Amino acid sequence: MWDLFPSKIKYIITSATSILLFFIFSKYLNLPxxxxxxxxxxxITLLAFVIGKYAWKPFYFIYFQEKFCPDFNGTWMCKVESNYEGGKVVEFPVTFEADFFSIKMKAKTTIGNTHSNYCRVIRNPxxxxxxxYMFQGKxxxxxxxxxxxxxxAASLRVEDVKTMKMKGVFWTNRCWNKQLNTAGSIELSKL
Structure with a gap:
């Protein structure tokens, strides 16, 4: 979420907080x-950790989710339709864990598990x-x-912020050397 802030706003927040804290420590506590x-x-480090990991959640109302960044925390039912085996459809649960500075994905299927090693949210034009996100599967x-x-990798567009329904595409390097790598459409519906 922090990445979606304009650079000017990030600079103002960190600078103003730093100046205020320095002023408190030097003037009110008379520290060198x-x-x-x-x-x-x-x-600043402790505040960023506490606010970024935990304290933001109770204050993250629907207004912020619609205007700033959706809350990606939770579990979705993932439906993938692959080009492999004539458009085979597979469904499995996917869990996202997000805080103010990062987002992670993990999933378990009937034959294995997968997790993201890179995940980000962007705002489209x-x-x-x-x-x-990019993921590794086993x-x-x-x-x-x-x-x-x-x-x-997968790229999903948030179709509706209130329901958090997402649609997009995915592709893998699964058995690429045998020309059996997969690609297709992906749809996530929040449970």
Whole structure:
């Protein structure tokens, strides 16, 4: 979410908070300049951690979700339609964990599990939101035409912020050397 802030706003927030804390430490607590600087850096770090990980959630109303960034925390039912085996459709639950500074994805299917190693939210030129992630998958019981490990990526557009329904495309390098890599459409519906 922090990435969606304009640079000017990020600069103002961090600068104003730093100046205010330095002023409190140096003027009200009468600390020396070097100690005030040290305390300011420590306080900014602790504030960023606490607010960024936990304290933002109770104050993140629907207005912020619609205007700033949707809340991606939760579990979705993922429906993928692959080009493999003539448009085979597979459904499985996907969980996203988001805070103010990061977002992660993990999922378990009937044959393995997957997790994101890169995940980000972007705002499109039409002001809609896009979730993009790269993932690594592991099959627990690969077949002759499959592989144990594979990587892939997905790009999903948030169709409706209130329901958090997302649609997009995915692709993998799964068995690419045998020309069996997969791609297709992906749809997520929040549970």
């Amino acid at each position: 300049v070097t100690q005030s600087l040290s305390y300011t850096v420590t306080a 039409d002001q809609s939101f896009q979730l993009e 099959n627990h019981s690969p077949s002759e035409t499959d592989t144990v490990y594979y990587e892939g």
